[in-house]
Amino acid sequence: MSFPPDIVPPFPEMQLGEVWLVGAGPGDPRLLTLMAVHALASADTVIHDALVDPRILRLARESAELHFAGKRGGRPSPNQRDINELIVAEAKRGRRVLRLKGGDPFVFGRGGEEAEALLRAGIPFRIVPGLTSGLAAAALAGIPATTRETNHAVILAAGHRADGDGAAHAWEALAATGQPIILYMALAQIEEIVAAFLRGGMSPDTPATVISHATGEGERILETRVSALVVDIQSAAIEAPAVIVVGSIAALRAVLAPGMVKP
Structure with a gap:
């Protein structure tokens, strides 16, 4: 993805062993931020919620591993501790990890809890806001x-x-x-x-x-x-x-x- 640098600054590279907590917006892929699209094209591992539209997941790089980590009320779901451990484990494997969440990761998305888990584990992370649903x-x-x-x-x-x-x-x-x-x-x-x-x-x-x-x-x-x-x-x-x-x-x-x- 290339834009005139006087309009859009260069995108940061996703580093090995780094986690990006990214908001996928309300669903329509056209409402993704440019940073979210860049992250999808860069990540080795994508850990996504149930509310992420399948069309958005198709924007991930072809070789990326996709991990479902959705939590839905009243249905069997992974608990937050397991999700945190998966994110940390993938980063420790040296993967470029994209934690993709519907809406915005910090608005009812448990992104703050996951950021705290990464901080405790010494994993570098970046926050990419999304349109809150x-x-x-x-x-x-x-x-x-x-x-x-x-x-x-x-x-x-x-x-x-x-x-x-x-x-x-x-x-x-x-x-x-x-x-x-x-x-x-x-x-x-x-x-x-x-x-x-x-x-x-x-x-x-x-x-x-x-x-x-x-x-x-x-x-x-x-x-x-x-x-x-x-x-x-x-x-x-x-x-x-x-x-x-x-x-x-x-x-x-x-x-x-x-x-x-x-x-």
Whole structure:
């Protein structure tokens, strides 16, 4: 890959025994960063999550070894310790290791835990951010994360924490802020989350949009309101992975989406 150096600085070379923690974005290969494409073309070993689109994996060099390390709620999955050990072991083999994660590695991607494991093992590593799926999916659906007329903040929240101690009170507190909330990995707990939102004072008429399989061939978008969110998800048979946008910004899809050029 070659670009004019006055526009794009030279890409760093991936060194033997080095690990790059790279975000693959929401799915569509066209949304990869240039650094992510460079890493795919350079790595000897690619350790990837379940949410990395298969089309992206086809960009890896032909001789690269691919290792699946996906974690999916409710399904048998490798634990994080095993994943950390695999990454370290591949680097100690002298491989150029690409740890490829859906979205951004530092936004609900456990990238921080993996970086700490590499630090303890004395393995050099590089962070390559990616488009975090919550914000990218919302934007591509015609939902801006912020506008001056609707909100001065936006909350990103991981839905799978809903079954933890004190989680219900946390959802109530988030609802009480009055700011839009973008939920990741929340389908399995959405009934409990919605109930907590309502207890926290969120209006049942609050707009909500569900984006399933964002940017993929099976993308589906459901527009509803908080009061009907659980029933509508069930009726439409919405499947994970999904991003759920709750708040005033979700209503802007009806305004902006009709004028948007399709990807």
